[in-house]
Amino acid sequence: MISSTIRAPRYGQGRAGGKLIVDGRDEVVFRKAEIAFKPLTRAQKRSLLKLLDATRETFNAALQERRDAYQHPSRTKIDMFQQFGHITGLRGVRDDVLVWGIQPLRWSMRRVDEAFSAFFRRVSTGETPGYPRFKGKGRWRTIGYDETTGWKLNLGGTKKHPRPHLYVQGVGVIPLSNPAVRQLRQYAERGGVPTTLTLTRANKEGSAWRASIGFGDLAVEQLPVAQPGSTAGIDRGVAVLVALASGATAAEAMRAPETSGIMHHADDLVSRLSSIRAAIIALQQDRSGKKKYGRRWRQLSRRIARLHRRASNIEENWARHTAKHLVTEHEVIVLEDLNLQAMMRSAKGTIEEPGKNVAAKSGLNRALAQAAPARVARWVAVKAESAGLGRRIWLVNPANTSQQCSACGVIDATNRITRETFYCGSCGHYEHADINAARNIRARGLAAERAWNEAGRPGLVRPKPRLRRRKRPPPETAS
Structure with missing residues (x-):
């Protein structure tokens, strides 16, 4: 499993303390397969859009009920299971929303419950609360099923529909493409059992959709380690996306996608990203002279969005390959526990206290968004969990990793001569700044490993499986 940073146990004292988020002891994992599809007929398209509206209406109604109940002088609190019970009252009154079954409606109510839980959590921690909002058509694109009721995945087909397909109650049979069937069969062959389904509208018209099918009990790959016992420290940045220090002396810097050779066909990758970003800039300049929301403006916006998605897919592919390479080579991987939300906070300030260097901070925020440090960390954790065989992921305190000398341990801001150069004035250690930071991260991870071993390697x-609350039987009356 991948533990959250909030619930991850701490090991070690002081700045060297680390959080264990992957321990490599899982035999089965949960994964989602994402596939694209188009409605088979116009009637099927209308059914999907009506189902989407029904779930949105349910969300808004559940939110309104909670607000009205709490604003009442009695301060009544309504929980999710009480709202589940209201669905039975729709029979004979709103049969139009029961055509698709009760699971999509329950999923919408569960989303309301999760929104309020997150709201109260942010209130308790002093963050910006963000009270749950009603959803308009433009802010509601997903239909969900938390259980296997109301839909079915048939990879072998049926007598009436021999091709592999996805059946959704009230919508009908959705044929699956050959790439989708291959991906789903790979999960099924590893023992995966379909448990959840989400349908997402991919465009405004509803002519393109995405389905995400969750598979439980998926056997881990048990990927062997190329260097047993090795620990990798990873420093994530903007110019150098991943800087790696592995082993006692070996070190390697892996550049961002524009300058990296870690992926196959690296030259082609560099040229593709450069041409895509140049095309985006040209289209944005062309769009700036068009009437906002006009026909030509919308056409250019769609083209820009497609290019952004293409660039994001290329970078995502690079992150997956990088993560697989790291997990294949190393048994333990150490990352910084970065507070990315605080790092990307705006510097504009307020009218009373305006910020400083706003333009520079905005540029840094854009660079961080393009580098996406969380993307690499997420894929490393996913690949390590799937690999099994004792893989471990540690998150350590990032304070002063770029200013501390990895040779003598002295912390001095003047050691960072330039962005790429680190020179320790105390011992004379000279090294690439990002690799030096990666070595410090690795050392803190090793300290956390020692503390974890001393604690008995717990x-x-x-997490316990989520149980559905059943109605209690009535008490027996004495005769």
Whole structure:
């Protein structure tokens, strides 16, 4: 399992303390397969859009009920299970929303419950609360099923529909493409069992959709380690996306996608990203002279969005390959526990206290968004969890990793001569700045490993399965 940073156990003292988020003890994992599809007929398209509206209406109604109940002088609190019970009252009154079954409606109510839980959590921690909002058509694109009721995945087909397909109650049979069937069969062959389904509208018209099917009990790959016992420290940045220090002396810097050779066909990758970003800039300049929301403006916006998606897919592919390479080579991987939300906070300030260097901070925020440090960390954790065989992921305190000398341990801001150069004035250690930071991260991860070993190598606490609350039987009356 991948533990959250909030629930991850701490090991070690002081700045060297680390959080264990992957312990490599899982035999099965949960994964989602994402596939694209188009409605088979116009009637099927209308059914999907009506189902989407029904779930949105349910969300808004559940939110309104909670607000009205709490604003009442009695301060009544309504929980999710009470709202589940209201669905039975729709029979004979709103049969139009029961055509698709009760699971999509329950999923919408569960989203309301999760929104309020997150709201109260942010209130308790002093963050910006963000009270749950009603959803308009433009802000509601997903239909969900938390259980296997109301839909079915048939990879072998049926007598009436021999091709592999996805059946959704009230919508009908959705044929699956050959690439989708291959991906789904790979999960099924590893013992995966379909458990959840989400349908997402991919465009405004509803002519393109995406389905995400969750598979439980998926066997881990048990990927062997190329260097048993090795620990990798990873420093994530903007110019150098990943700087790696592995082993006692070996070190390697892996550049961002524009300058990296880690992926196959690296030259082609560099040229593709450069041409895509140049095309985006040209289209944005062309769009700036068009009437906003006009026909030509919308056409250019769609082209810009497609190019952004293409560039994002290329970078995502690079992150997956990088993560697989790191997990294949190393048994333990150490990352910084970065507070990316605070790092990308705006510098505009307020009218009373305006910010400083706003333009520079905006440029840094854009660079961080393009580098996406969380993307690499997420894929490393996913690949490590799937690999099994004792893989571990540690998150350590990032304070002063770029200013501390990895040779003597002295912390001095003047050691960072330039962005790429680190020179320790105390011991004379000279090295690439990002690799020096990666070595410090690795050292803190090793300290956390030692503390974890001294504690008896405890595993992560596995979450208990979510149980449905059943109605209690009436008490027996004495005769």
